[in-house]
Structure formats: structure tokens, C-alpha cells
Amino acid sequence: MPYFRLQARLWFKTKQLRVLVSAAISLVGLLFAEVAWAERVLSIDTIPDFNFGTWANAGSLSATTSVCAASWDTTGDKGLNYRTLIDNVFSATDYYLYLGGNTAATGNSRIKITFEHKDSFTSAWEVMSVDSFEQPQKGQPPNCPGGNNFQLRVNISSTELSSKLGGEYIGYFSPELKDGNLSATAPSFSVSISVGGVPEVKISHLDSINFGQHSGLGDISATETFCIYSSADNGAYRISISSTGQDAEGHYLVATASADKIPMAVSFVDNGTGPGTTALTDNFAYGNGDNSDTDCSGGDNAALTFDLQESDLQAASTGQYSEQITLLVEPE
Amino acid sequence: MKYRNMLAIVLASLVAAPAAFGQLRQGDLGLTSEGQIDLDLQVLDSVEINRLANIDFGTYGGTQTGDIGAAEAYCVYVNGGDDYTITPTSSNGEADDDDDKFHLLGDTDSDQIMYTVKFIGAADGASDASVTNYGEASASFKGSVKRDCDNTDNGQLYIDIAEQEIRDATTDTYQDTLILLVNPV
Numbered sequence: 001m002p003y004f005r006l007q008a009r010l011w012f013k014t015k016q017l018r019v020l021v022s023a024a025i026s027l028v029g030l031l032f033a034e035v036a037w038a039e040r041v042l043s044i045d046t047i048p049d050f051n052f053g054t055w056a057n058a059g060s061l062s063a064t065t066s067v068c069a070a071s072w073d074t075t076g077d078k079g080l081n082y083r084t085l086i087d088n089v090f091s092a093t094d095y096y097l098y099l100g101g102n103t104a105a106t107g108n109s110r111i112k113i114t115f116e117h118k119d120s121f122t123s124a125w126e127v128m129s130v131d132s133f134e135q136p137q138k139g140q141p142p143n144c145p146g147g148n149n150f151q152l153r154v155n156i157s158s159t160e161l162s163s164k165l166g167g168e169y170i171g172y173f174s175p176e177l178k179d180g181n182l183s184a185t186a187p188s189f190s191v192s193i194s195v196g197g198v199p200e201v202k203i204s205h206l207d208s209i210n211f212g213q214h215s216g217l218g219d220i221s222a223t224e225t226f227c228i229y230s231s232a233d234n235g236a237y238r239i240s241i242s243s244t245g246q247d248a249e250g251h252y253l254v255a256t257a258s259a260d261k262i263p264m265a266v267s268f269v270d271n272g273t274g275p276g277t278t279a280l281t282d283n284f285a286y287g288n289g290d291n292s293d294t295d296c297s298g299g300d301n302a303a304l305t306f307d308l309q310e311s312d313l314q315a316a317s318t319g320q321y322s323e324q325i326t327l328l329v330e331p332e
Numbered sequence: 333m334k335y336r337n338m339l340a341i342v343l344a345s346l347v348a349a350p351a352a353f354g355q356l357r358q359g360d361l362g363l364t365s366e367g368q369i370d371l372d373l374q375v376l377d378s379v380e381i382n383r384l385a386n387i388d389f390g391t392y393g394g395t396q397t398g399d400i401g402a403a404e405a406y407c408v409y410v411n412g413g414d415d416y417t418i419t420p421t422s423s424n425g426e427a428d429d430d431d432d433k434f435h436l437l438g439d440t441d442s443d444q445i446m447y448t449v450k451f452i453g454a455a456d457g458a459s460d461a462s463v464t465n466y467g468e469a470s471a472s473f474k475g476s477v478k479r480d481c482d483n484t485d486n487g488q489l490y491i492d493i494a495e496q497e498i499r500d501a502t503t504d505t506y507q508d509t510l511i512l513l514v515n516p517v
Contacts, residue, residue: 057363163361203359208370216378216411224369229361253373260412262373294361306371315477316375317412318516323371324355330364 040080041072041142042184044177050154052193061156061193066120067186069150071139071179081136082177084150086115086128089172089188094130097156097169097191108164108294113171113191116153125153133178154191164195165292166231199232199331202294203239206327209306220308223274227296228289228329235291236332238284241266241304243325250281253308253321262316264323265307272296274303286332377516379416380479383407384512387491392498401492405455405485408514410475415517417469418487420449423509432465436493436506443502449510450490458490472517 045067052061071082088095090103099109115128119137126134140149152175174188205227211220230237245254245261252261267276270287278285290296304327359365387402410416420434427435427446435444449466452458453473464470476486489512 198363200361200363201359201365202361203365203367206356206358206367206369208356209372211371211373213374213376215376216380220373222371226367253371262375264371308373311478313375314378314409314411314479315413317414318375318377321373321375325369325371327359327367327369328364329359329366 039074040179040182041070041074042080042082042139042177042179042182043142044069044084044150044175044184044186045148046186047152047175047189049189050191052156052191054194055161057162057198058158060158061161062153064151064153066148066151068144068148069137069139069177070142070144071177072141079138079140080179082139082179083133083136084117084128085133085176085178086117086130086152087174087176088130089174092130095171095173097171097193099165099167099169101168101170109292111156111164111169111193111195112160114155115173116155118151118153120147120149120151133176139179156193161193161195165294166195166200169193169195199230201231201237201289201329201331202229203227203327203329204229204295205300211306211308214308214313216314217310219310220313221275221305223276223303223305225272225274225300225303226327227272227300228287228302229291229294229296230289230329230331231291232331233291235289236286237289237329238286238332239268239280239302239327239329240282240284241268241280241325241327242282243323245323246282248282251323251325253323255317256320256322258317258319260317260319260321262308262321263312265309266325267305267307269303269305270301272300272303274305276303276305280304289329375411378409378411379475379514379516380409381406381418381487381512381514382409382480383485389493393503397495399492399495400498401459401490403456403458403488403490405488406512407479407481407485408473408475408487409477409479409481410514410516411477413475413477415472416475417472417515417517418451418464418489419467419469419513419515420451420464420489421467421511421513423511426466432463432468434466434508434510436508438502438504438506441502441504443504443506445493445497445501445506447491447493447497447508450492452488452490453486454488455485456488458488459492461490469515475516 050063071080095113097111098105116125118125170192172188172190175186177184209222243251245252251264266280268278268280268285269276355370357368359367383406422434424437427433433446435446448463450458450461451470452461
């Protein structure tokens with residue numbers, strides 16, 4: 001092969017190699033360019049915990065915090081849209097705080113709350129849903145040099161609070177941002193509140209008593225069982241009774257058509273079957289009620305027994321006798 | 333017919349329902365909780381006569397003269413210590429000669445000795461009371477609130493037999509069972 005031809009061939013090969021190298025370099029350049037275009041920042045700061053302290057048994061509650069939600073195109077140096085969601089860590093259905101942190105709690109042992117979100121640069125609050133992302137908001141650069149943009153408000157209604165059992169409630173929630181196929185999360189935060197700082201009580205399942213007729217012989221006794229709920233420690237409570245015909249000696253059935261009275265002994269017991277064991281005149285009796293269910297799960301856990309002695313009944317004139325007994329329960 | 337009877341029972345129940353009922357109130361959840369219940373009782377009339385004893389007039393004859401009489405004190409309880417009356421009757425029934433009076437009946441000859449009954453609402457003094465006719469209610473007296481009248485008597489009956497009734501009677505043993513029905517007033 002002639003020398004120039006060899007050189008030409010070598011040049012061609014060199015050129016070919018240069019082209020290939022150039023092409024390779026261009027391709028790598030394009031790849032780098034693609035990487036530079038995809039360099040987006042999406043992040044949200046840790047949301048501080050919300051602690052509402054003790055509810056004062058009146059009024060709805062609300063608290064707001066703001067953190068930085070960055071969604072930024074660092075290449076183009078411009079903000080990108082993001083959408084946000086607050087998850088309930090323990091429930092996919094709604095936002096709840098749980099009595100004692102027991103996530104199995106339901107009914108009056110959990111408190112429903114609401115979250116609202118808005119961007120600092122918009123005016124409208126948007127109620128959040130546990131299962132869907134909010135409307136797009138414009139993100140800020142990393143660290144939000146212009147100020148935090150992500151505002152979150154927690155609301156608890158007094159109606160919701162007033163129907164709940166006393167105790168400590170807490171729930172855990174986690175924020176999530178989304179921008180296209182990019183997502184970011186932050187550590188979960190808690191919302192907590194103490195309800196019933198002053199223990200509450202409830203007496204229910206009460207029934208009136210009809211002793212029937214007394215025709216001269218025998219004592220009469222009747223026991224009324226009922227439910228006492230107390231949110232105090234161990235369900236502790238005290239109970240007292242009063243009656244319209246009461247005097248220093250005790251309680252009476254009073255004739256409806258005269259001033260005649262029939263002495264009546266009243267005794268109390270802290271169980272749901274009776275009969276009563278602790279005499280009640282103008283004193284207190286103490287017990288431990290249900291501290292988890294205001295309805296005692298449908299059962300009774302206390303009883304009052306009313307006793308009428310034969311001799312007192314025989315000393316009573318013929319007629320109708322009645323009395324109204326008021327039972328007062330207080331937390332202890 | 334069955335349903336008519338049931339309706340009658342229901343209506344009767346409604347009429348008999350104590351008027352005071354209806355104040356039942358359950359407690360509310362709160363710092364304190366107050367409930368109300370009503371109690372109701374109907375006290376019926378109740379009476380009792382006790383501490384009675386039989387009366388034995390003994391024998392009469394020979395040189396005996398004059399009327400004879402005997403008193404028996406007893407206890408009458410009326411609930412509430414309310415008033416009562418006594419309606420006396422007897423196993424022999426009213427006297428043949430005077431249907432306002434009682435009579436002892438001879439064991440063998442069916443001869444009669446009439447007698448009168450008097451009541452008083454005290455442990456003694458019935459002999460001065462007015463006569464109560466056979467089967468008629470006595471005057472009203474006040475009962476005791478205690479069934480045993482605290483082991484005392486609060487009433488007395490007096491039986492009076494006129495001398496002539498005895499003299500008209502054949503020799504025999506005479507007796508009667510006096511039945512005292514106490515009625516609350």
C-alpha cells in the first residue's frame with residue numbers, strides 16, 4: 001500500500017475516531033444537560049407538635065404553625081408547584097386524637113379534628129382530607145429565604161370535646177408533598193389535648209319505684225340499680241341524696257293529701273345488684289364508677305335500697321304517699 | 333270479650349297510676365350530675381282487734397238478784413291510729429223478741445236470754461255507754477297505731493243481762509258467740 005494512502009487511511013480513521021469521540025462527548029453532554037434539567041428540590045420542614053394543654057370545658061380550639069415547603073427548580077431558579085397531604089398515622093378514614101393514645105378507641109374515646117392548609121402567599125384556607133392531596137401551591141426555594149410558606153391550622157370543636165371522656169388525647173400525623181413523580185415527607189408530628197381537667201360524672205339508668213300497696217303486714221323494701229360514670233382516677237365519686245320531705249332525722253314518704261309521713265331508710269352500695277349497705281341521710285357515700293363508658297356499657301354499677309318498716313307503715317293513715325329523691329354525684 | 337276485658341284492665345291501670353310519677357330525670361355529664369326518681373306507695377286500710385277474752389257469767393240462781401253484766405277490754409289497731417266503728421253480730425243471731433238485741437241460747441231447751449252490748453273507746457267505763465243494736469255500727473272510736481296497743485287495751489265492751497230475762501229462762505247453760513266486726517272510718 002502506498003504511503004500517502006496509508007496516511008489518508010490513517011487520517012480517515014483518526015477523523016472517524018474524532019467524530020466518534022465528538023459524538024460520544026456530545027452524547028455525554030446531552031446526558032449531563034438532562035441531569036441538570038431534572039435537578040428539582042422538594043422538601044418540607046418538620047412540623048412542630050401541637051399541644052393544646054387542658055381544655056377549659058368551653059370553647060372551640062385552633063392553633064396554627066408555619067414551616068418551609070421548598071419546591072424549586074435550581075437550574076431555572078424558579079418555584080415549582082407542589083401538592084400536600086396530611087396523613088393520619090393510625091387511620092385512613094379521618095383525623096382523630098385517641099384517649100390515652102389507644103388507637104383502637106372509638107366513640108367518646110376519640111376526638112375528631114380538622115386540618116387546614118394555606119400557602120402564605122394565598123389567602124384561602126383549604127380543609128384537608130386524609131385521603132387526597134390539596135390543590136397545587138407554588139413552592140419556595142430551599143430554606144424559604146422569604147419566610148415560611150406552608151401554614152397548617154388544627155381545629156377542635158367544643159361540640160366534639162364536650163361529648164368526650166376525660167383524659168389525655170393524642171394523635172400522630174405526617175405531612176407529604178408531591179410534585180409530579182417527586183415526593184417528600186417529614187417526620188410525623190403530634191396533636192394532643194387534655195380533656196376534663198376537672199373530672200366529670202354522670203348518673204343514669206334511673207327508674208322510679210312504685211312500692212305498690214301495703215295492707216297492714218310486712219316491711220317493704222325496694223332496690224333501684226343505676227349507672228355512675230366518673231372520669232376521676234379509678235372512677236372515684238361521692239354520692240348524696242336529698243328529698244322533699246327530708247328533715248334532720250332522715251327521709252320519708254309523704255302523704256299526698258295530708259302531712260303524714262312514713263320514715264324511710266335509704267342505703268347505698270357501690271355495686272349493681274344491691275341491696276344497699278351504707279345508710280344515707282344527709283351524708284355522703286363513696287364509690288368507684290365506670291371511668292371508661294358514660295353508659296356503663298349498658299349495665300348498672302350502683303344501687304340504692306329503700307326500706308319501710310312494718311310498724312311505720314301500720315302507723316300511717318290510709319292514702320297515697322310519694323317522695324322525690326334527688327341523687328347528686330360528684331367526682332372524688 | 334277477651335279484648336274488652338283487657339281494655340278494661342288497661343283503663344283501670346291508668347286510672348290507678350300514681351299522679352306523682354313522671355318526675356324521673358337522668359343525670360347529665362358534667363362536673364356534677366344530678367338525677368331524680370319518684371317513690372310511690374299506697375297504704376290501704378288495715379284494722380285488727382285483739383286481746384279479747386271470753387266472758388263467763390258464772391251461775392245465777394238461788395238468792396241472787398239484780399241484773400248481771402260483764403266487761404271485756406280489748407285492743408283495736410287502725411292504721412294511722414284512725415277512727416273505727418264496731419258492728420256486733422253473733423252466732424245465735426238477733427233475739428226473737430227484739431231484733432235489736434242479742435241472746436244467749438240454752439243448750440238443751442233452746443230458751444233465750446236477751447242481752448245488750450255497749451262499746452266504748454277506752455279501757456274501761458263501757459257500762460255507761462249507750463247500747464249498740466244488733467248488726468249496727470257503734471259510735472266511732474280512735475284506734476291505736478300499734479297492733480298490740482303497746483300491750484294495753486284501748487276499747488271495752490259491756491254485756492248487760494236484765495234480771496227478768498234470767499228469771500224467765502229455764503234452768504240450763506246458755507251461751508252465744510259475739511262477733512265484733514271492726515270497720516275503719
